[in-house]
Amino acid sequence: MSDSTVRIALVLPDLLGTYGDFGNAVVLDKRLAWRGISSEIISVNFGEAVPDSCDIYVVGGGEDTAQTLAVRHLRDNPGLQRAAARGAVVLGVCAGIQIFGEKFTRADDVTHPGLGLIDSVSYAGGSRAIGEVLAKPANGLFEGFLTGFENHQGRTELGPAAQPLAHVTVGTGNDGKVEGAVQGKILCTYLHGPVLPRNPQIADLLIEWATGVKLSPLDLPAVTRLRAERSKAAGQRADA
Amino acid sequence: MSSKLSQKMGLGAGGMIGGRVALKLDPQALRRLTTGRRVALVTGTNGKTTSTMMLSRAVTALGEVATNHSGANMPDGHVTALSKQPDAPYAVLEVDEGYFPAVAAAAQPDVVVLLNLSRDQLDRVGEVRTIERSLRDTIARLRGCTVIANCDDIMVTSAAKDAHRVVWVATGTGWHHDSASCPRCGEPIRWQGEHWQCSTCDLARPKPDWVTTDGFLIAPNASKVALSLRLPGKFNQANAVMATAAAAALGVQIEEAVRRLRGVSNVAGRYRMIQRSGHTARLLLSKNPAGWSETLTVVKESDHPAVLVINANEADGRDLSWLWDVPFERLRGRTVIASGERATDLAVRLTYAEVEHKIVPDPLLAIDALPEGAVEVIANYTAFRDLNARSASE
């Protein structure tokens, strides 16, 4: 970090904020603040330059048109890529995993180049994956389980340089088996929108990557209760 | 007979089954039932039911009006409403956005009211841009129709622009989070105060014919009329000015229209006051981020405790991601209870908004848990419907 304030870039919330992605930036911001670490959220809107000096970048999901515009904007304003190259932390949610890969192919069979930050290719799956997801950590990356909601048609194949984030217990994720991707300090997931509110251990992992500080746990009873409720609901999806 | 059956089955006022049977018997029912009447259709994401009620009240100045008051806004609901009043020379119909193309093609409306377009339940309904596109194509094909359109809403402006005749209303309300990029060409939209324009193509905020100011409307003839509504909030003022402009297009005199629509106080249970265990609770319905955002502005006028009720059934949308698009931070410092089947999801959102709260999943028990006096209850769709039914029966 260049100074003591952690700068969180919320990237193109006006294009890639279809599913409450703002929530991820808020969770990072508050979990820093509650531990006495100062932080700020910087919204980078469509048409504006992307700064390369932030510590954490949060990129959300969007519909196809918005996603195409976002990739174009991020290629024309490569601040995020410069930051990632020097080791900044990046969270890519839903469309993020497609945008960050080498390329993605839509249902119309048109292939678009990605940003090349993750060793992966994405393509359109046969059916839309919608519903509660439950997954177990891959490679001991985090504690407990991953919970979230997915709503995507894309499927993703990881290359050797990328690791999966988790193994799917309920739901689809990348391909029905693994979920998300981790490469360096870039973390992607198909769990859309507010994934960090449900998975505080992932939020803290990103913060630890950004600050190098080992964090003490935060006790938020509502979050504990929500995780229990949602993992139960995911179990019911599996039974159905 | 079928109407009675429907009432017995608890399907409301018997509207839906009657309509479905009529449609099955006669696919041309909607066309036949609107022929010879002057028809106004009201559509958009939020405010349809209220605006429809306001407009139908205003149009009674000209004669009897057939209308679907109950919010049954799909074709079978329209057929039922029209069948009930076969001799009414006017029809004012609330139309679900998804059904608008089919209904407009059959009804050939004289007036269309296009309120606003924003994200609704995304895992269930088409994306905003898809809806804008289908409204745009339909409206461009309507002959001799006047569209009353909210020019502070980019999606609405794009959808209405190619109409035969457009009356633009500055409502001061619009949800900009779905329109960073132009619906016509995809390039960024630029804002300067209330004015907006596309950075590339010619889509821009038109000069309004009607303007909504705080508590007043300014008509095209520059006359300023006090609204003095019984319904709260800026968005109801917007609904009232849209309804007045539509009534004027049908031939109602402006002051007369406002005088009639200002009496609307309770719209299908919304804004209803319920008395319970020493509490006076006001019921407010909010279905999506834009609606919640407006409702939080309304409750901000007092510091009454609030019960927020969230369900995620099929009709609500299963995905609650949108809770993070609602500025719950505005409730800081207030007594708040998180309620409903998904109270815990809301509680997490409130935790991160730094709004102190308790969790009481049953909304009636949540009201009881508060100190006696006034309470604001804000609920999403099925939560509101269930609460309305239970509070009426208990």
Ligand SMILES: [Zn+2]
């Ligand atoms: Zn444009």
